[in-house]
Amino acid sequence: MRYWIETLGCPKNHVDSDKLAGLLVAQGYEPAFSAEEAELVVANTCAFIEAAREESIETVLELADRKLANARLVVTGCMAERYGDELAAALPEVDLVAGFNQSLLAPATPVTLRAKTPAFDLLNLPRPRASAPWAYVKIAEGCDRRCGFCAIPTFRGDQRSRSTDEILTEARALVEGGAREIVLIAQDLASWGHDRRRAGRGEALEVLDVGGTQPLIELTRALTREVDRVRLLYLYPSGLTTGLIETILDTNVPYFDLSLQHASRSMLRAMRRWGDADRFLERIAAIREMSPDATFRSSFILGYPGETEDDQRALLDFIESAQLDWAGFFTFSSEIGTPAFDAADHVPHELALERLREVTELQDAITARRRDALVGTTQQLLIDAPGVARSVRECPEIDGVVMVEGSLNVGSMVEGKIVASRGVDLEAVVV
Numbered sequence: 288m289r290y291w292i293e294t295l296g297c298p299k300n301h302v303d304s305d306k307l308a309g310l311l312v313a314q315g316y317e318p319a320f321s322a323e324e325a326e327l328v329v330a331n332t333c334a335f336i337e338a339a340r341e342e343s344i345e346t347v348l349e350l351a352d353r354k355l356a357n358a359r360l361v362v363t364g365c366m367a368e369r370y371g372d373e374l375a376a377a378l379p380e381v382d383l384v385a386g387f388n389q390s391l392l393a394p395a396t397p398v399t400l401r402a403k404t405p406a407f408d409l410l411n412l413p414r415p416r417a418s419a420p421w422a423y424v425k426i427a428e429g430c431d432r433r434c435g436f437c438a439i440p441t442f443r444g445d446q447r448s449r450s451t452d453e454i455l456t457e458a459r460a461l462v463e464g465g466a467r468e469i470v471l472i473a474q475d476l477a478s479w480g481h482d483r484r485r486a487g488r489g490e491a492l493e494v495l496d497v498g499g500t501q502p503l504i505e506l507t508r509a510l511t512r513e514v515d516r517v518r519l520l521y522l523y524p525s526g527l528t529t530g531l532i533e534t535i536l537d538t539n540v541p542y543f544d545l546s547l548q549h550a551s552r553s554m555l556r557a558m559r560r561w562g563d564a565d566r567f568l569e570r571i572a573a574i575r576e577m578s579p580d581a582t583f584r585s586s587f588i589l590g591y592p593g594e595t596e597d598d599q600r601a602l603l604d605f606i607e608s609a610q611l612d613w614a615g616f617f618t619f620s621s622e623i624g625t626p627a628f629d630a631a632d633h634v635p636h637e638l639a640l641e642r643l644r645e646v647t648e649l650q651d652a653i654t655a656r657r658r659d660a661l662v663g664t665t666q667q668l669l670i671d672a673p674g675v676a677r678s679v680r681e682c683p684e685i686d687g688v689v690m691v692e693g694s695l696n697v698g699s700m701v702e703g704k705i706v707a708s709r710g711v712d713l714e715a716v717v718v
């Protein structure tokens with residue numbers, strides 16, 4: 288029996304797919320080369336915003352067309368968790384809509400999938416060998432924050448951190464399988480371990496729960512001893528303590544993925560989030576002072592309810608001052624179950640798009656300048672695929688890449704001199 292998994296959405300979903308694949312292999316399945324050849328076809332969906340939901344539905348319908356006539360089609364992931372019953376009713380082509388707590392092989396009996404906290408986590412399932420010299424490791428599921436725009440806590444539940452042991456065991460297996468870079472992910476990475484400590488399960492953090500320090504610091508230090516590169520994604524800005532900054536700089540991957548969302552103080556308060564432009568700029572300047580080579584990425588929402596022209600100006604000013612290397616911009620998507628859903632002062636979508644175009648144009652020019660400035664420098668490159676590499680400045684799958692000659696061994700590390708910049712990508716020759 289062969290399976291095919293189609294994954295939509297964020298890196299966290301890709302890790303879930305890896306875990307599902309590991310589970311299916313343990314149950315005797317083999318991976319298929321395409322959806323057309325599999326007896327079990329799985330769509331791991333994303334429900335983050337309206338556009339992601341539309342893409343998920345289109346993918347399910349396309350898989351229904353492509354699959355073998357007698358193949359089983361299963362929909363899982365965030366859409367299944369959030370809209371399970373409606374989805375099952377609306378998609379008769381689908382054999383099973385499976386929430387996080389349900390086996391893909393279970394009979395298609397109606398189930399209520401929207402338990403507040405899924406009873407079954409994919410987190411500790413085995414996973415197959417990494418297919419590239421880098422791999423995501425999800426260290427927690429769920430989130431204890433309640434940002435105004437975000438529905439994740441309503442269907443992923445409160446934060447549940449994995450233990451240090453489980454994370455290190457998974458990371459070691461990935462390294463043995465060829466991974467040279469581990470990318471840590473969670474909904475709110477900097478808060479990893481806080482739920483365990485609160486619940487009196489600090490002992491499960493073992494060596495990491497030393498002296499009341501931020502648990503992520505010791506976890507990152509422990510992982511740094513196991514693998515060449517450790518990269519941290521999704522850092523809520525108030526969680527970026529001095530200790531964590533120093534730790535990230537010590538990993539030799541001075542890459543800061545800050546989840547900022549806006550720069551206007553009033554917008555951030557409306558979003559129920561911490562910080563403002565001055566605080567963010569202060570922190571970025573402090574990091575640059577410690578490590579002038581530090582790379583910064585962030586993401587921002589345009590058109591949150593109540594956003595004014597002054598807020599947009601504040602964001603543009605911030606983007607200009609911060610000179611981030613990378614940034615992603617999204618228009619606000621109104622999600623059922625979030626505080627912003629009932630807000631009266633929604634921004635017209637056209638206006639939000641116009642604001643998005645304005646900030647994107649500004650950031651694209653900054654990113655291009657920062658990429659150009661790397662021409663002539665020498666960077667350590669990890670060969671991800673024939674002809675494609677990354678320095679520590681590029682996060683896999685999200686940022687640009689460094690193009691190199693095609694004969695270099697995948698998984699090797701080389702010193703490369705940057706000879707040209709092409710849009711977000713760079714070109715290097717081995718030195």
Ligand code: SF4
Binds near residue numbers: 439440474
């Ligand atoms: S921290 Fe992230 S995952 Fe948590 S509620 Fe806010 S936006 Fe959602």
